[in-house]
Amino acid sequence: MIKVLIFLVTIVFIAQVVRIFEIGNIVSKTKNEISDKSNHINGIFLLIAGIGLIVFFLWQRAEWMDQTLPIAASEHGPIIDTLWDTTMGLIIIVFFLLTPMLFGIAFLFRGKEGKKASYITHNNRLEFFWTAIPAVVLLVLISYGLNVWGKIVNQDTSDAIVIEIYAKQFGWSARYAGEDNQLGRADVRFVGGKNELGVISESTKNTQIETLEKKIAKLQREIKNSINPAEIKLKSKRIETLIKKKKTLTTYFLTTSEEKLSAADDDIVTKELHLPVGKKVLFKFRSQDVIHSAYLPHFRVQMNCVPGTTTQFAFTPTITTEEMKKEVENELFEYVLLCNKICGNAHYNMQMKVVVETENEYETWLNTQKKIVNL
């Protein structure tokens, strides 16, 4: 209520200021017609604006360009960067041509009393040229772009290291496929306890069913000891859903082949992403709740994680973390995987540390991590 009052008082106050200082009179007494003078002044301002935009652009480049991303740390990264530089170069040339042209022409032909404009309706030859030239340039740009796109998406991944990137509000996990380089099946319905990613494996099979049975038994005991009819009703219902779940589980295990079930046993789940330098990796992305986007800006890699489906991206890291620290002259530099699709209130802090290291270091690190079968 007080805020409404303050608002009204402000309005009245502004109205009084307008009245007392006769702003209205000042406004209505100023000359309200386009004149040679106003055209001249605005023309000069337009010229300054045209030059100013170019200067502003150059100033920003000088000031901020070193804060943009450093050189690409992946095999396909430089290809993207070359395409970027080519396109950006073209854009800057066109910007440098058209902006001064627009504002310069506006300045040059600023209106004067008694001047007459030329009656020009069209010019077929000119129009043909400025349609054909962009068309040719764009066709070149399109084929160049598609060529690069093809190189990135059509990689031979038969010998790539398979790693699952798993997203949930608000954190990441990585799952390494282990010695068989095959990820075991997983399903959100199996998430629980230590099995954070819902991996279905031979070893989790019995524990899963046992936990369910224990829960059911516990509820049944509680019902026996209870006299509250509402509580009994609630708990029987709960038992029903648990039994249903157990049924689904059993069918699941029956329909999943032994081979697939055991594929999960040597999977390794980690909270940090380590990658061997110079080796191709194939990321498989999964999400358990909403859409996230796995963004690795230093490697020029990004792919959405979509609940209900798996997406993928293959690339080869080429620069280790240590080398990159020297490159950017920053001892604290770390690669990072960040979330780049709005996913909830802690979206701005959803990250995972990424370490690129030599193959030996990578193997050593991986051996210290626990396999799923040992969890």
Place this chain on the structure above:
Amino acid sequence: MSEHGHHKENFFSKYVFSLDHKMISKQFLITGMFMGVIAMVMSALFRIQLANPGESNPILSTFLGRWAEGGVMSPDIYLSLVTIHGTIMVFFVLTGGLSGTFANLLLPLQVGARDMASGFLNLLSYWFFFASCVVMIISLFVQSGPASAGWTIYPPLSAVPAAISGSGLGMTLWLVSMTLFIVSSLLGGLNYIVTVLNLRTEGMSMTRLPLTVWALLVTAILGVLSFPVLLSAALLLVFDRSFGTSFFLSDILVQGEVLSHAGGNPILFQHLFWFLGHPEVYIVLLPALGLTSEIIATCSRKPIFGYRAMIGSILAIAFLSFIVWGHHMFITGMNPFLGSVFVFTTLLIAIPSAIKVFNYIATLWRGNLQFTPAMLFSIGLVSTFITGGLTGLILGDSALDINVHDTYFVVAHFHIVMGLSAIFGMLAGVYHWFPRMYGRLMNLKLGYIHFWGTFICAYGTFFPMHFLGMAGLPRRYYSNTAFPMFDNLLDINEVVSFFAIAGALIQVIFFFNFFYSIFRGPESPKNPWKSNTLEWTAPVARIHGNWPGKIPSVHRWAYDYSKPGMDDDFVSQITPLKDGETEEH
């Protein structure tokens, strides 16, 4: 619709439930401006947060109350603010406000009709728009907060209240509001199309139409073809949210609870959304380009260059806009081949866009330019269209999009090419047609101050964002403090916030000028800009039916400015051809 007797009008029938297109256009404009102020204040609030992350600010607690305890904005309300800012700007200001205002004002007047084809549908169109605005504003005040899944409301985030509090009642109201908005837009659009096709006056062939009419007609067609798809997406989302269906949801575990949805696909929603969403960009942009074409020709005292090429490029842009939606989805895991197709179609749009830019510049060449505020905003539009359009070459290229998708580079691109261009076009339109709406002139000097302030702040706000994007900063981040790699970007953010807030404050000059001039502005002559089009031949007095007596017939195109052999430097469309004079364009 032909002959109008003089009705007795009371306050309600004249100002509230009016059937008159001129009054309805004012209603759209004022409502759009009101919504625009809300969205602008929101942007100022989240810019305060981004420049001073986590610092206490009394302005935030004043506006946001319990959402900013101790003056520190909460992440929840930050996401709500960016969501509602986007929604209001795209739909309520630049679709409803822009098309609603100028299609209503200009279509009947410029084609020579007494009113819209159906005055009643037109009234309904405004009141559905009004209702949707009211629902959207109500949604700001619900307990669990307004919608906060981004203006693109991708499920599952928008479908599961457990994932984000804004997806509760706030999201329901958002969907209700949007449904009302779509109804309004469809009623309006059908009316505009029928009016242009059926109610043109004698002699007004399609190739004599002003480009404003062409642009508004094509915009209406785009809206009628694409908005129903958004409606279907919204309805399916309502089913998923409230009735347990699984169109977009599958295998979801939120807060320890596995949802029963199975078999849906969230990407389907994105296909449906962007099937509207991309034409929507041109629904916003084309009217602005149409207004600009008219203003640049009039104020250059010169015919628009390449009239037929302009029509052709409007049609080409409209057609292509329906087959490019996938460029918003390159990294959703969509089949890479499909991505290639969308790269091809997307980059093709640059050709008609380039043609338009060259034609604008050629129109200025050897003109006698009269720098009214409307003309300045139009030149500003061409500039932002160039600057923002060019970066589209990067975002439309799937390989490059991998690295800047959803970063500030995208924010910079679409704010400049769509936001600024459309707002500049809308402001140009308001300055230019204000005399036609209210019979008075707006103050020129205040207009100049407004333009130069807005122009500088607009570029100051959005140009630096390219560099934030090239540093890899994702959009919709509540704060950049969680990543060491973004620490040194704070000074760029401060520059952006300074210009954003200054730019918002400068709009006060415009609002003062606008409302003061409605009541106190000097009276305008009948044709203040010495324009050729039909709307300036009708009396300024607010009468039903636009022209007393017979509707004038049209004898020439709209752009005979400075034609050799004529007395004046303009020739109204109603002037018959002289002996031996030919019509060539």
